Amino acid sequence: MADLSIDFAGIRAPNPFWLASAPPTNSGAQIHRAFEYGWGGAVWKTIGAPVLNISNRYGGLTLGGQRLQAINNVELISDRPLEVNLREIAEVKRLWPDRAVIVSAMVDADPQAWKDIVMMIEDTGADGIELNYGCPQGMSERGMGAAVGQVPEMCELNTHWVTSVTRLPVIVKLTPNITRITDPAHAALAGGAHALSLINTINSIMKVDLDTLQITPSIGGRGTHGGYAGPAVKPIALNMLSELVTDPQVIRSGVPISGMGGIQTWRDAAEFLLLGASSLQVCTAVMHYGYRLIDDLTDGLSRWMDDHGFATIADVTGRAVPQVSTFGQLDLGYQAVARINPDKCIQCNLCYAACNDTAHQCIDLVAPDGVRVNPGFDPRASGKEVALPRPTPQVRESDCVGCALCANVCPVDGCIEMVSVPSGRPHVTWDELTAQRPAVTQTWPAMETYREEAGIEIH
Amino acid sequence: MEDARPPQLSFQELLPPMTPHEASVEANRCLYCYDAPCLHACPTHIDIPTFIRRIATGNVSGAAHTILESNFLGGTCARVCPVQELCEGACVYNAHDKPIQIGRLQRFATDHLHARGEAPFTPAPPTGRRVAVVGSGPAGLSASAELAKQGHAVTLYEKRELGGGLSTYGIIVLREPVEVALREVDAVRDLGVQVVTGQELNSRAELDGLLASHDAVVLSLGLGAVPALGIPGEAHILSGLNVIEASKLERPTGVGARTVVIGAGNTAIDAATIARRAGADTLMVYRRTEREMTAYHHEYLFALSEGIGFSFLTQPVEVLDENGQVTGLRCVRMGLGAPDASGRARPEPIPGSDFVIPCDTVISAIGQEKPALAVTMGLDLDHGYIRVDDQMRTSLPRVYAGGDCVRARGNASTVMAVQDGKLIAASLGVVLGAQSAPVAPTRPPEVREHPLYHAAHGAVPHAEAPHG
Numbered sequence: 001m002a003d004l005s006i007d008f009a010g011i012r013a014p015n016p017f018w019l020a021s022a023p024p025t026n027s028g029a030q031i032h033r034a035f036e037y038g039w040g041g042a043v044w045k046t047i048g049a050p051v052l053n054i055s056n057r058y059g060g061l062t063l064g065g066q067r068l069q070a071i072n073n074v075e076l077i078s079d080r081p082l083e084v085n086l087r088e089i090a091e092v093k094r095l096w097p098d099r100a101v102i103v104s105a106m107v108d109a110d111p112q113a114w115k116d117i118v119m120m121i122e123d124t125g126a127d128g129i130e131l132n133y134g135c136p137q138g139m140s141e142r143g144m145g146a147a148v149g150q151v152p153e154m155c156e157l158n159t160h161w162v163t164s165v166t167r168l169p170v171i172v173k174l175t176p177n178i179t180r181i182t183d184p185a186h187a188a189l190a191g192g193a194h195a196l197s198l199i200n201t202i203n204s205i206m207k208v209d210l211d212t213l214q215i216t217p218s219i220g221g222r223g224t225h226g227g228y229a230g231p232a233v234k235p236i237a238l239n240m241l242s243e244l245v246t247d248p249q250v251i252r253s254g255v256p257i258s259g260m261g262g263i264q265t266w267r268d269a270a271e272f273l274l275l276g277a278s279s280l281q282v283c284t285a286v287m288h289y290g291y292r293l294i295d296d297l298t299d300g301l302s303r304w305m306d307d308h309g310f311a312t313i314a315d316v317t318g319r320a321v322p323q324v325s326t327f328g329q330l331d332l333g334y335q336a337v338a339r340i341n342p343d344k345c346i347q348c349n350l351c352y353a354a355c356n357d358t359a360h361q362c363i364d365l366v367a368p369d370g371v372r373v374n375p376g377f378d379p380r381a382s383g384k385e386v387a388l389p390r391p392t393p394q395v396r397e398s399d400c401v402g403c404a405l406c407a408n409v410c411p412v413d414g415c416i417e418m419v420s421v422p423s424g425r426p427h428v429t430w431d432e433l434t435a436q437r438p439a440v441t442q443t444w445p446a447m448e449t450y451r452e453e454a455g456i457e458i459h
Numbered sequence: 460m461e462d463a464r465p466p467q468l469s470f471q472e473l474l475p476p477m478t479p480h481e482a483s484v485e486a487n488r489c490l491y492c493y494d495a496p497c498l499h500a501c502p503t504h505i506d507i508p509t510f511i512r513r514i515a516t517g518n519v520s521g522a523a524h525t526i527l528e529s530n531f532l533g534g535t536c537a538r539v540c541p542v543q544e545l546c547e548g549a550c551v552y553n554a555h556d557k558p559i560q561i562g563r564l565q566r567f568a569t570d571h572l573h574a575r576g577e578a579p580f581t582p583a584p585p586t587g588r589r590v591a592v593v594g595s596g597p598a599g600l601s602a603s604a605e606l607a608k609q610g611h612a613v614t615l616y617e618k619r620e621l622g623g624g625l626s627t628y629g630i631i632v633l634r635e636p637v638e639v640a641l642r643e644v645d646a647v648r649d650l651g652v653q654v655v656t657g658q659e660l661n662s663r664a665e666l667d668g669l670l671a672s673h674d675a676v677v678l679s680l681g682l683g684a685v686p687a688l689g690i691p692g693e694a695h696i697l698s699g700l701n702v703i704e705a706s707k708l709e710r711p712t713g714v715g716a717r718t719v720v721i722g723a724g725n726t727a728i729d730a731a732t733i734a735r736r737a738g739a740d741t742l743m744v745y746r747r748t749e750r751e752m753t754a755y756h757h758e759y760l761f762a763l764s765e766g767i768g769f770s771f772l773t774q775p776v777e778v779l780d781e782n783g784q785v786t787g788l789r790c791v792r793m794g795l796g797a798p799d800a801s802g803r804a805r806p807e808p809i810p811g812s813d814f815v816i817p818c819d820t821v822i823s824a825i826g827q828e829k830p831a832l833a834v835t836m837g838l839d840l841d842h843g844y845i846r847v848d849d850q851m852r853t854s855l856p857r858v859y860a861g862g863d864c865v866r867a868r869g870n871a872s873t874v875m876a877v878q879d880g881k882l883i884a885a886s887l888g889v890v891l892g893a894q895s896a897p898v899a900p901t902r903p904p905e906v907r908e909h910p911l912y913h914a915a916h917g918a919v920p921h922a923e924a925p926h927g
Contacts, residue, residue: 350493
């Protein structure tokens with residue numbers, strides 16, 4: 001049985017799953033209940049400056065009938081009185097000494113304001129502080145949240161004001177609403193951060209209601225941008241995580257990273273760990289299904305770790321990072337082709353349409369008698385016996401560029417596989433080619449010559 | 460055994476309408492297959508993946524339009540088609556999962572359009588041509604609608620009081636209520652078709668009269684009554700079609716407490732279902748075996764689930780009565796002999812095996828008589844049905860025919876008849892010089908000869924717009 005416990009910048013937890021700073025961590029009663037379900041930790045919903053909230057607060061993204069593939073919110077930081085939050089933080093920590101209780105904070109860009117809140121947090125007995133530099137609406141207009149996270153100098157300064165006065169581990173939560181995620185990360189490190197977390201929510205407008213023509217959520221007939229989160233943002237989060245964990249400065253600092261952004265299942269969680277996260281935060285999935293979700297997160301992760309022989313979270317963390325490369329480091333001589341398993345194929349022929357219309361026209365429809373056919377039907381014939389058996393899609397491997405579109409559109413698991421084949425082309429990367437034969441990467445005639453030499457045929 | 464259902468539930472559509480949520484979930488399950496087998500299998504070639512996608516995106520009126528474009532009787536076909544043998548039977552999901560419920564989705568979309576009171580089509584400008592259509596069943600309605608869309612003046616004659624033919628009078632309410640059939644008659648009227656009910660075509664002279672006042676005549680006559688069995692006591696036998704009709708129009712069906720139904724086709728099962736749901740002990744007798752019965756297997760299973768009994772290898776020989784009240788059906792046991800002309804083992808009576816099934820009602824549903832009018836009017840026949848060529852032309856100039864009167868098609872006859880109506884309209888449209896139905900425009904030669912055109916259409920030669 002795998003050991004799921006973690007020690008993240010000195011913050012210990014029985015498992016890597018923390019509730020992210022958000023509505024699920026709004027009160028002591030909620031977090032108490034979450035801990036009863038088995039959550040390893042919770043980042044208290046951000047405390048700090050006084051706010052007032054609005055309603056409605058959420059918009060949901062429905063895809064193909066599946067609800068909440070993403071959520072956007074225009075809710076602000078905690079609107080409960082500061083002293084109530086602080087009292088409950090202390091009570092929860094006293095009742096749950098083995099769980100991680102981290103307090104998210106956000107105050108005006110002023111050293112005294114930060115010092116005051118940090119002292120109050122320390123008095124609760126909490127395990128750490130997370131600096132919310134990501135809130136993309138409401139607070140940023142007041143010079144807090146993303147307004148700090150998007151300006152590296154502000155990020156460094158604010159972080160310094162905190163780290164210089166506290167003995168607690170300080171996690172800086174980064175906003176994704178920025179061109180290069182490494183810039184604010186460097187600033188946080190310069191400010192003395194002990195850990196990083198990402199991603200906060202992405203600026204978004206969820207939708208316009210086609211009946212009322214109102215932006216959703218509609219707040220008394222008006223709409224504004226909110227923070228986008230949930231399953232649909234996971235690939236963005238994974239990319240930013242990979243940018244951090246491959247950044248030389250971040251590597252040198254040795255700070256751990258808490259990953260979040262679309263974690264809904266233990267599978268998502270494992271992917272964040274493999275790309276270098278060592279603690280995980282969850283919000284949208286819990287807002288969709290409740291705290292009970294922790295059961296499958298821990299059980300699934302634990303069984304998967306056992307199957308792969310991983311004993312601890314540290315064994316998993318970063319396992320996939322060595323593969324992370326730039327385009328220029330990829331092997332131009334590698335070739336994959338699509339293989340369609342005729343025994344699994346159900347002849348929906350989505351692969352044919354996708355390849356023929358939008359890829360490289362290398363899938364044929366082949367009738368049961370082996371003859372290549374075009375789509376179409378006899379308008380005078382009907383009945384299931386006329387429709388069946390169907391022509392079957394077949395890949396002309398010599399023309400297949402290995403784009404993998406067909407494998408992605410195929411609705412049957414394991415029906416279309418991308419198979420590595422010898423390409424006969426030289427194994428060289430773009431960077432190597434640029435260094436060895438600069439003309440090839442700069443002019444078309446040189447490129448044509450190189451292709452002829454290398455036997456590269458473009459259809 | 461008493462039927463436990465409350466009476467009002469015994470005679471309403473078997474499947475409830477889908478809720479918008481159910482329809483959305485089911486539509487989203489559809490894979491949107493390319494060159495989809497359901498579309499191939501549909502006799503009217505409704506673009507099923509497109510209409511289901513339109514439901515999935517919340518464009519339900521658009522979905523109905525896609526359906527009705529290919530099948531003006533989409534509401535009827537959604538209910539009466541043997542989808543297991545057609546679209547749903549061809550669904551790729553059959554390999555691993557349940558097929559998409561195409562029939563119910565089609566019903567959802569067409570009901571939606573009806574509820575909104577939207578007319579899906581606007582007729583083309585008048586052509587000044589006149590067409591008479593005789594018989595307002597599915598073939599007649601389909602032909603009338605398509606011809607009216609082309610801009611021709613169409614008069615649709617119906618001998619009965621209500622239009623709709625078999626859909627109105629001959630399909631059990633469990634599958635299609637009268638209102639659904641009648642709203643399709645109304646939809647044809649909305650296209651400008653003049654529907655004349657209570658008017659029957661009886662003779663060659665009347666046909667000649669129609670030909671004199673119209674550019675063409677379309678015969679969609681359907682078939683005749685249930686043929687006689689030729690056994691003593693025949694007068695006491697109820698016709699299965701009459702029982703269904705009475706049930707649909709909420710008139711007394713004449714069904715008693717113990718009913719025997721003769722025949723084992725889909726209509727026989729419908730008649731037996733009516734008797735069973737009215738509370739009768741119901742037994743179906745058939746001279747062949749389960750293997751040869753003409754009802755679809757799913758219909759047979761349905762009958763069994765309704766609690767209807769079956770007596771195979773049983774031939775009725777006499778209806779017994781006392782003072783005009785049926786008391787039983789004398790039958791004889793059959794054995795299977797050598798194969799007959801149809802290739803099926805010939806049932807032969809076993810001498811001395813007579814027995815009596817006590818009952819108070821006997822219903823016969825052993826098929827329908829071939830169109831007698833065809834002979835009266837001097838039309839060439841094909842096995843008793845009206846002979847038509849591949850343009851749906853009869854042996855008389857300017858006379859076209861379609862539907863059951865040109866061939867027998869079992870229970871898929873409704874959707875086949877709708878397709879016949881389309882073929883008649885397409886064929887007539889050329890003759891009458893209507894603007895042809897919109898198909899993909901033919902590209903000019905300089906485009907068709909361009910290398911890009913060849914590259915775009917691949918190396919396998921095929922006709923342009925194969926789906927036209």
